[in-house]
Amino acid sequence: MIYLVTDSALSLGRSLVNIVAAALRGGVGMVQLREKEITSREFVELGRAIHSITLEYNVPLIINDRADIAQIIGAEGLHIGQSDISFKDARKLLGQSAIIGLSIENIEQARKARSWGVDYIGASPVFATPTKIDTAPALGLKGVSELREVVDCRIVAIGGINKSNIRQVIKAGADSVAVVSAICSAADPYLATKELVNDTII
Ligand SMILES: Cc1ncc(COP(=O)(O)OP(=O)(O)O)c(N)n1
Ligand SMILES: Cc1nc(C(=O)O)sc1CCOP(=O)(O)O
Numbered sequence: 001m002i003y004l005v006t007d008s009a010l011s012l013g014r015s016l017v018n019i020v021a022a023a024l025r026g027g028v029g030m031v032q033l034r035e036k037e038i039t040s041r042e043f044v045e046l047g048r049a050i051h052s053i054t055l056e057y058n059v060p061l062i063i064n065d066r067a068d069i070a071q072i073i074g075a076e077g078l079h080i081g082q083s084d085i086s087f088k089d090a091r092k093l094l095g096q097s098a099i100i101g102l103s104i105e106n107i108e109q110a111r112k113a114r115s116w117g118v119d120y121i122g123a124s125p126v127f128a129t130p131t132k133i134d135t136a137p138a139l140g141l142k143g144v145s146e147l148r149e150v151v152d153c154r155i156v157a158i159g160g161i162n163k164s165n166i167r168q169v170i171k172a173g174a175d176s177v178a179v180v181s182a183i184c185s186a187a188d189p190y191l192a193t194k195e196l197v198n199d200t201i202i
């Protein structure tokens, strides 16, 4: 499954709503709204606009970082990292039906996340990426394989993944692949998504 993580700044001046719509037509199975530079009110407005399209495709919308915004717009889930609110607090706030993903940077964090019952772990980053530079060292394909052996929860691989390496990431054991620039910065986000989706069929 291809999981689109949005970034307005990397969308080459195009509307994020149009990019998400193209990615949904192309076959993404999950969308994460990740906006770091907008106000809370803008985040809510954009979230509602994006949610109205993801609902048409029956694709879950995940909000990055902000449990309050996930709750306000009725999004299907939340993605948190090691420095965001805790998984326990997120679950308490959003309830059992919410999809809650947690970024992990090593096996110890993955084991803990597994024991808490997270819905997926974001294996981050698989490769170094200019999209996010405040990351832990890259796990590499070997790191993904090691995670696969140790934890039985869903693994979403993220970081530097594109057409040239997606097959290897899936072969290493990722269940899904999350991308930002491979779709948001593509000349044709619809075609780019279709190609990535085809590449996940090994
Ligand atoms: C699917 C997925 N995996 C990892 C991340 C990174 O989350 P986090 O470490 O909290 O960093 P920010 O995205 O908040 O900068 C993610 N967003 N999605
Ligand atoms: C949002 C995000 N989180 C990461 C992590 O390692 O936690 S890497 C990343 C950005 C991934 O962007 P691209 O697909 O353009 O490489």
Ligand SMILES: [Mg+2]
Pocket: 064, 065, 079, 080, 081, 084
């Ligand atoms: Mg975060």
